[in-house]
Amino acid sequence: MLNLDRLRTLQAVARHGSVSAAADGLHVTTSAVSQQLAKLERETGQQLLAKNGRGVRLTDAGRLLADHASRILSQVELAQADLEAQRGQAVGELSLGAFPTAARGLLPAALVRLRAEHPQLRAKLEELEPDEAVPAVMRGDLDLAVVLDWYNKPLPMPDGLVKAALLDDPADVAMPAGHPLADRDQVELEEFADDEWVSWPKGEFCHDWLMLTLRGAGIEPRICHMAEEHHTQLALIAAGLGVAVAPRLGRGPIPDGVRVVPVRHTMRRHIYAIWRADADRRPSIRAALDALRASAAEHRAAEDAA
Template sequence: MLNLERLRALHAVAETGSVAAAARDLHVTPSGISQQLNKLEREVGVPLLAPQGRGVRLTEAGWVLARRTGEVLSVLAQAEAEIASLQSEVTGRLRVGALVSPSRTVLPRAIAEIKQNHPRLEITFHEGESEELLPALIRRDLDIVVVDSWSTAPVELPDGISFIPVHDDVAVVALPASHPLADNKIVALSDLSDQAWATWTPGTDFHAFTVRMLRAQGFDPRIEYEVAEFPAQVEFVAQGLAVALIPRLAKVVPPEGVRMLDTIPPLGRSIYLAWRTDSDRPAVRAAVEALRRQFDALDGQPLNP
């Protein structure tokens, strides 16, 4: 009988692409992963890894075993979900991940609701971006995530993931009240090609989205202020230093001297809940229902005072 923990180490290497990354995901040392893999190779009697540059790659036998291990882990997760469903009380651990915008608005209320209804359920929360949250969900580091999909850059949801749309959002442009276009009801992004911009730091999804979207309007944005919070970006706008794209879901209350306007083209996105299909246990179902209720409760108040 093959050792499950050793199989899990091989599967992690296949999923992450390296021993070091697998070690981080499994919260062990790289040498610990290597030892597990060496023992696994001796158990199966064939090489599972081969050198590749400074790292390793899976052999054909390694890929076969890693793929079958993924199937085993999926079956075990289904078994855990079925057993949990037999319990009258929702207990255990629930690991939730979400984007920045709903993390400031929906998630605290949803988690409070879950805790109130299921006090014995342990809940942890991680804030991140779709490109980070979905891999963490696939690796089983998270149980349910809130991700987005922009109309201009749709997200690809992988196989084995269940999802439902829960909210339609839109990004608006924040302009200083003194800007010549600030009194308009709608602004063409192409008319802002000469402006300084405030947005998130390079490497984040929203920074990439901003650059990609504005390039599609015919110009490279002059990003002078890289700030990792939407309210902080709006403060730069209030001082007349920049303009910025802000999702309405962020619920940023504009300070005096800032106008929030719809854009041409419109910048819409869908917000999804996603979880592993093989992990449809009561705790996940409770989270889905609470999050759906909290998203349904969002009001549509305009951002301009």
Template sequence: MFDLQRLRALHAVRQHGSVAAAAEALGFTPSAVSQQITKLEREVHSPLLEKAGRGVILTDAGVVLADATERILGTTEQANAALEELRTGVSGTLRVLCFSSAIRGLAAPALGELRRTAPDLVVNLEETLLSNAEHRVEGGHADVAITHDWVDAPIEVPGHLTQSPLMEDPVDILLPCEHPLAGRASLSLDDLLDAPWIIDTNDASICSRWLRNQMSARGHSADVVHRVDEYPSQIALVSAGLGISTLPRLGRPEMPDSVRVVPLRGDRPVRRIFSICRRSSSRRPAIRTLTEALRTQAVRTVEASTPAAAS
């Protein structure tokens, strides 16, 4: 009989590629993870890891144990889900990861409602980067992640994870209220070819690429005058009359009177907001209840962020 904690350590090393990365994901020190794997090697009388550059790879014996661990963890979660279904009422604890704007516009109000409708359900929320949310759910270090991709750049979700769509989140144009086009009901990028732009600092981001590609297709290049990442900072620059910007609707801060929000016509960036969980745990009543609360709040958010409300 193998110790499950030691198996989890080995499993995490395979997922993250190094002992240090596995330790960070598990919340342990690298030495603690190394000790767990050393003890496991003694149990099986075989080395489980070997060095590969700056990281490590699993030996054949390590792969066998890691594959078995994957099945063990999946079976355990399925059993827990079945047991939860036998109980009356929704209870338990969920570890939820979320990106910042979805916390403001989606998760916070949904969790507030769950406090009233499912008081025995405990949800621990953690803000995280999109880049590691999927891996943390895969590794069992979180139960649910609220994440997003873009309609023009969908991400591939592994088969052992399940995806639950929540909402679509279009991008609008922010203009100073004194801008000559601020009174328009909608705008095309053709109306803004000579405008000074405020964009984020990541040239690979969807909005930056969209602006660059759309301008190039029209024989223009964007006149980028400021590069900042935080939404409130972009809004402050627009408010001061220093340029225009694009901004998704979800989690958008309240606009000052000096800023006008105008919908874009035609091709525009649109985010797809969704939650992911492990397929083996998707039957849990707690996860289904959370997903339903998020979907209900998503409907409210979409209604509240229509162009008339945004302007």
């Protein structure tokens, strides 16, 4: 009997082109990938990988099994979707992922709605950045994820995923209350060319976006501090240690000593849900999407009333 986890590992090697890239995509060690593939070779009695310079390549048998693995894993997802669709109810478990400010600003209300409207559905949330959530959905660790991209930097989206827009989230510039621009109604990014910046950590999608956007405005950014949590960034700004981009979703109360000012040419994050195309018929996916849309609508209404 072929093991589904090992088939998923082989499929990842075929998709990413190397053991190390597959390990990154699966968020495991290269040793774990190699062990899974070795076990799969013993199960099948076939050599699935061959050395290719410093790397490896799939043998003919490996490519053949990887093709079957894609169809098998897709069929497993379809079987689950069909069973749910036949029952017509959102039941069982549903694993959700969301980046931090969405986990704080959208998911609580959505999860409460799901629990009230679908009491037999057990939804579980994991906080993940978009570059972690996308591969997690692809490999089946998550059923649905809330991710983001920016108006000028799309998030790469693999084939086989479906996405639905939830809302656009404007972002302001947060600065110390004593900053010369703190009392303005609007600002331009170019006006912060001489400021020190508080950023997301290196390697995160939003950090890369910030570098791209500031350099596009003719600013070579001086990054003084990096923090993942927006609340930490705002605390640093309240202490007078720099300025930052501050999206509104999940931002919460602004600390004393901080002012947030809109940018004249509005910066926006596009926030949407993603799931696998072969899970599209699952009532639990539809239920989660309805709950997220309702939560997004409530957030927009609160923003308009503010």
